[in-house]
Amino acid sequence: MRPRAFDLIAFDWDGTLFDSTAIIVRCIQRAVVDVGGAMPTDQAAAYVIGMSLAEALAHAAPDVDPALYPRLGARYRHHYAAHQNDLSLFAGVLPLLHELRARHHWLAVATGKSRRGLDEALHTAELHGVFDGSRTADETAGKPHPRMLLELMEEFGVAPERTLMIGDTTHDLQMARNAGCASVGVGWGAHEIDEFHALGAVQVVHSVRELHDWLLANA
Missing domain, CATH: 3.40.50.1000 (HAD superfamily/HAD-like)
Known part of the structure; x- marks a missing residue:
């Protein structure tokens, strides 16, 4: 052998x-909008996949106040949890x-x-x-x-x-x-x-x- x-x-x-790529992109986009940021493009949201969550969300939402990052992360986890059973x-x-x-x-x-x-x-x-x-x-x-x-x-x-x-x-x-x-x-x-x-x-x-x-x- x-x-x-x-x-x-x-x-x-x-x-x-x-x-999970498509669902992660949508969850990032929805989380950013939830905290008042401009919705990232599909390309921008996909680019940050693989980074740590905090770094990824900060990169995807440069117009969001850093004070809102904890809420941004919570909104992402909320959206992702709603879809995690759809993944395989x-x-x-x-x-x-x-x-x-x-x-x-x-x-x-x-x-x-x-x-x-x-x-x-x-x-x-x-x-x-x-x-x-x-x-x-x-x-x-x-x-x-x-x-x-x-x-x-x-x-x-x-x-x-x-x-x-x-x-x-x-x-x-x-x-x-x-x-x-x-x-x-x-x-x-x-x-x-x-x-x-x-x-x-x-x-x-x-x-x-x-x-x-x-x-x-x-x-």
């Missing part, structure tokens, strides 16, 4: 594994994760979500025991700071050259680059793929099937 190229594979969550993994993701586990890769999540938000998303029977570790933006530094990946690499004793980050935003790929890790960009999430290769992505894929085939051949 061909030896593994990567011992640790870290995934972004929203827009990479979880089909992208088709093909779960079989892919199981195949990677069968090959004895460590699997992790590195996300801009809060710990509470990620735990709620992972609290399903189908995802029980799938991931070996995770980091969220509220318990470490947000993307593109490399701390999430550095902590995961330390936890599993894996070197940067044996770690792969997979994500749908430039924040994900810049984080990987900052941590000295390889990255794969996925083209079905929040950001356009034009900048992915410039940020060091070793591959850009356009479907879960393509990601599956690439990982099984190269990871």
Whole structure:
């Protein structure tokens, strides 16, 4: 059997594994309007996906008084909670994760979500025991700071050259680059793929099937 190229594979969550981009955009837009700000464009709202919530909302609502940020965050969580049961993994993701586990890769999540938000998303029977570790933006530094990946690499004793980050935003790929890790960009999430290769992505894929085939051949 061909030896593994990567011992640790870290995934972004929203827009990479979880089909949530469109709903997050709408929730950001509604939250900003709720506190009196100008509604961000779809592009502006999608750009901040992957950042920590506080940073994302501040970036998406530059005309909102910082004193209103706590209420802005609360309104976002209100809108998101109303739709979180509408969300699901992208088709093909779960079989892919199981195949990677069968090959004895460590699997992790590195996300801009809060710990509470990620735990709620992972609290399903189908995802029980799938991931070996995770980091969220509220318990470490947000993307593109490399701390999430550095902590995961330390936890599993894996070197940067044996770690792969997979994500749908430039924040994900810049984080990987900052941590000295390889990255794969996925083209079905929040950001356009034009900048992915410039940020060091070793591959850009356009479907879960393509990601599956690439990982099984190269990871």
